[in-house]
Amino acid sequence: EAQVTQNPRYLITVTGKKLTVTCSQNMNHEYMSWYRQDPGLGLRQIYYSMNVEVTDKGDVPEGYKVSRKEKRNFPLILESPSPNQTSLYFCASSPTENYGYTFGSGTRLTVV
């Protein structure tokens, strides 16, 4: 089944403890992206990637890192999480820039 898989689905962590949210797609898509969804703010793009080793900042990149060493994987790294990064995170992928993204099921992160 064609899909975008994120792990974990739920995560509670403490301030300052590094964490990684994994994202993998099995559709050979070129484009991948991370979003965060917050009440009243909608979805905001954190980082995106147009191909292996090509990444760029979205609207809210502060406090996040990404890497794209392989086409299928696009992990999101929080080096020192803070409570304001408590959010619902979505990974998404697309074969071309205007095809439309396929989204993962989301990761609900709570930083205490």
Place this chain on the structure above:
Amino acid sequence: GNSVTQMEGPVTLSEEAFLTINCTYTATGYPSLFWYVQYPGEGLQLLLKATKADDKGSNKGFEATYRKETTSFHLEKGSVQVSDSAVYFCALGDSGAGSYQLTFGKGTKLSVIP
């Protein structure tokens, strides 16, 4: 920068009513436009899209027409069902200077009652 404005919700309709969710955009280039739907507890799903002016996207009875003159991409459905209850997001995809960004509106929650 680019932006998307969609009507505030929540919207509550009776089954078989007509649905319109307004969406307008601001963009510097020639964007593609999308509607996504999010059911409770799930990720977003692409509902329909239009890549150039006057294109009409359609899917599952939903339609939206890319109107460049009014910078709009309103979502419509002639007869809603309870199963259409979800949050709907309008989005704009724009390429510029070798980059690509997808910008979302804040979402409109639709509740359909029997």
